[in-house]
Amino acid sequence: AQTVTQSQPEMSVQEAETVTLSCTYDTSESDYYLFWYKQPPSRQMILVIRQEAYKQQNATENRFSVNFQKAAKSFSLKISDSQLGDAAMYFCAGVGYNQGGKLIFGQGTELSVKP
Amino acid sequence: GAGVSQSPSNKVTEKGKDVELRCDPISGHTALYWYRQRLGQGLEFLIYFQGNSAPDKSGLPSDRFSAERTGESVSTLTIQRTQQEDSAVYLCASSPTLKKSETQYFGPGTRLLVL
Numbered sequence: 001a002q003t004v005t006q007s008q009p010e011m012s013v014q015e016a017e018t019v020t021l022s023c024t025y026d027t028s029e030s031d032y033y034l035f036w037y038k039q040p041p042s043r044q045m046i047l048v049i050r051q052e053a054y055k056q057q058n059a060t061e062n063r064f065s066v067n068f069q070k071a072a073k074s075f076s077l078k079i080s081d082s083q084l085g086d087a088a089m090y091f092c093a094g095v096g097y098n099q100g101g102k103l104i105f106g107q108g109t110e111l112s113v114k115p
Numbered sequence: 116g117a118g119v120s121q122s123p124s125n126k127v128t129e130k131g132k133d134v135e136l137r138c139d140p141i142s143g144h145t146a147l148y149w150y151r152q153r154l155g156q157g158l159e160f161l162i163y164f165q166g167n168s169a170p171d172k173s174g175l176p177s178d179r180f181s182a183e184r185t186g187e188s189v190s191t192l193t194i195q196r197t198q199q200e201d202s203a204v205y206l207c208a209s210s211p212t213l214k215k216s217e218t219q220y221f222g223p224g225t226r227l228l229v230l
Contacts, residue, residue: 102148103150103160103219105159
């Protein structure tokens with residue numbers, strides 16, 4: 001079984017500042033992928049970044065980066081130089097080796113950005 | 116089309132009625148997924164298709180829920196004898212293959228309200 005836990009229901013950041021969203025992914029598998037998805041008020045889920053469990057290097061996509069600590073089961077998302085358009089629900093998700101593409105999602109963190 | 120589309124956008128129905136929700140995936144995408152998102156919650160996996168085959172139906176909440184897919188095209192999620200607890204946003208996603216590394220591209224969802 002896999003569980004994804006996001007312990008921060010809400011977070012707030014000042015525009016241009018940096019914020020980190022937390023996630024833990026618990027699984028007995030050694031090979032899996034982790035994702036961060038963004039859901040703005042329009043409801044359209046958009047992929048932000050992905051990380052393969054076997055890769056030691058943390059993924060980076062422009063202002064977004066992850067800190068993946070496999071032993072600690074931690075998968076946090078760092079947003080640098082926050083922009084007003086970053087305000088959204090952020091979901092952490094994972095998929096195991098034999099799970100097809102079946103994503104298991106956390107409960108989400110609502111991020112607000114203050115001007 | 117450029118992305119995943121779903122119809123209707125919103126559906127209000129009376130308890131006990133049947134509803135059909137439609138998903139048009141991105142052309143050429145083999146894999147198609149259905150998720151349910153209750154208010155303030157994360158996404159809950161329902162079912163996925165590889166082509167028109169559904170290898171994993173484990174997420175369907177009850178036998179009132181069924182889904183089918185025509186070839187590698189349109190999918191329909193049917194809920195029979197709707198109950199108030201079925202009220203949620205139903206999201207569809209597609210991906211080129213079933214590889215766990217693939218990005219899932221989501222539609223805007225259908226918001227279902229059962230009165």
